[in-house]
Amino acid sequence: MTKPGDKMTWKDVEIGSIVTEPGSASQYQTGDWRSQRPSLNRKKCIRCGICYIFCPEGCITQNAEGYFESNLFYCKGCGTCACECPTQAITMEQEE
Amino acid sequence: MAKRVGIEVSQAIAEAVKMANVDVVAAYPITPQTHIVEHLAQLVADGELDAAYIPVESEHSAMSACLGASAVGARTFTATAGQGLELMHEVLYVASSMRLPVVMTVANRALSAPLSVWCDHSDAMAIRDTGWIQIFAENGQEVIDEVLCAFRIAEDQRVLLPVIVYLDGFLLSHMIEPIYMPEQDEVDKFIPPYQHLLPLNPDKPVTMGAFAPPFIYSETKKAQEVNLTAAKEVILQCWDEFGNIFQRHYSPVDCYRAEDATVLLLTMGSFGETATVAIDKMRNECRNVGLVNLRLWRPFPFAEIRQAVSKAEVLIILDRALSFGGPAGPVCSEIKAALYNEDKKPKVISFVGGLGGRDITPDGFEQIINRGIEISQTGSKQEYEMYGVRE
Missing domain, CATH: 3.40.50.970 (Thiamin diphosphate (ThDP)-binding fold, Pyr/PP domains)
Incomplete structure (x- = not known):
């Protein structure tokens, strides 16, 4: 994309609103749909990866220390990870 | 050739x-x-x-x-x-x-x-x-x-x-x-x-x-x-x-004997062919009437419509469709909207007719024009009139 979508004027729109660059969904910040964010308590986390498996957005990845973290650019705050966590290490906190 | x-x-x-x-x-x-x-x-x-x-x-x-x-x-x-x-x-x-x-x-x-x-x-x-x-x-x-x-x-x-x-x-x-x-x-x-x-x-x-x-x-x-x-x-x-x-010429709006007409009838589609017969007859009787045919419906030809009707006193619009519960036939609504802010504009009278294949003859167009002139002088209780409906 020549410009981010929310900066494009009507003159920047391709003919027929045709998208000429593939993979544009990866640039789409679904994180701003969120009203609650997941918060991880590392003392309770057993690094089992269940949250990673259940995340419907596929936005959880394992970091170098072995903990699973949500990418907040994409995380919609659905709470599935908190619900599935066997040790209640993940809680949902209100976004300000 | x-x-x-x-x-x-x-x-x-x-x-x-x-x-x-x-x-x-x-x-x-x-x-x-x-x-x-x-x-x-x-x-x-x-x-x-x-x-x-x-x-x-x-x-x-x-x-x-x-x-x-x-x-x-x-x-x-x-x-x-x-x-x-x-x-x-x-x-x-x-x-x-x-x-x-x-x-x-x-x-x-x-x-x-x-x-x-x-x-x-x-x-x-x-x-x-x-x-x-x-x-x-x-x-x-x-x-x-x-x-x-x-x-x-x-x-x-x-x-x-x-x-x-x-x-x-x-x-x-x-x-x-x-x-x-x-x-x-x-x-x-x-x-x-x-x-x-x-x-x-x-x-x-x-x-x-x-x-x-x-x-x-x-x-x-x-x-x-x-x-x-x-x-x-x-x-x-x-x-x-x-x-x-x-050697056949088309424009967004066609005018027939309309240049000096004080009363204009506006139609779309095949109505225009029949209406010319009524216009000719009325012109022969020294009636100052003309016909406007709207050809280009979208994009709507605002300038051409305004120009075509600007000199008329009465504009009678015959729609071949009904906008239920609305102000008039759909063509008439649009032309009224196009003229509303003009300084000089004709009085616009709306008719709906020819629905579901009902023919309108040259006599019918003459009746519509005469009734339109009458309404322009006396007013009407209705937003539009349906032509040819048995009461």
Whole structure:
């Protein structure tokens, strides 16, 4: 994309609103749909990866220390990870 | 030199589409449009037209197939009427929004219920806002000429928009008329090859009809609206060039004995032909009346309409469709809106008539004009009057 979508004027729109660059969904910040964010308590986390498996957005990845973290650019705050966590290490906190 | 032949208008449309060397026809038969696609199917089956003929299961599929074909760069045609046009409705928006230059003829037909196969403009009015270029033809010759122009206008890279040519069902579609059919080489020269700017192509993939969140949807619609409005210049250029080559001249608005008329009647479609007889008779009786025929329905020709009616005192508009519970017939509503902010404007009187194939004779047009003049002097309790309804 020549410009981010929310900066494009009507003159920047391709003919027929045709998208000429593939993979544009990866640039789409679904994180701003969120009203609650997941918060991880590392003392309770057993690094089992269940949250990673259940995340419907596929936005959880394992970091170098072995903990699973949500990418907040994409995380919609659905709470599935908190619900599935066997040790209640993940809680949902209100976004300000 | 073009030959003048006696031919049914529907069959002549199919011959014109053949001359335009169309690549794909996807259609579903529906009265009174059936003869057009039947004849095209015959031309393809006989090997006279090298095109893919897709006999789809519905009009929704007909339009969808046309979009796919147009998106890869095929010259595409379909035809429908009445209920069939309504079944296409949602896909019509997709054609114009994705800038796919499909050409379609619509043999205007009343909408159910009660079931009617006969002519009125209810079907056209229901799809008014779909973003297509829309042209109403007055007679068979004009239908053929406008179909040829439609391919050129639609596929012009400054336009790339779908075009509908409306012809009154039965009144034009089933009429055998003497029609000048052009020569093949004239058509070849007049309609250049079609090239979409961003076609579907595996070597250069694009996404058509993608999702647009609130932050961009308004921009896409503004771009579409600017494009449709700007298409008028290309339409005028096309008609000019058509006139130079074929010696038949078209404009967004036609005036007949209207220059000095104090009372004007405005119609669309085949009404105009019959109404000229009434105008001639009244002129012979020294009545100062004239006729305006609106040909280009979308993009709406604001300047031409304002100019055509600016000197009249009374403008009588006859709609062939009803806007239930609305202010007047749909054409009248738009013309009133176009004139509202003008300093000098005629009094506008609205009639609705000719629904579901009801004929209006020259005497009928004379009665409408006389009643319109009467209303302009005495007023009416109704927003519009229906002509010819038994009380």
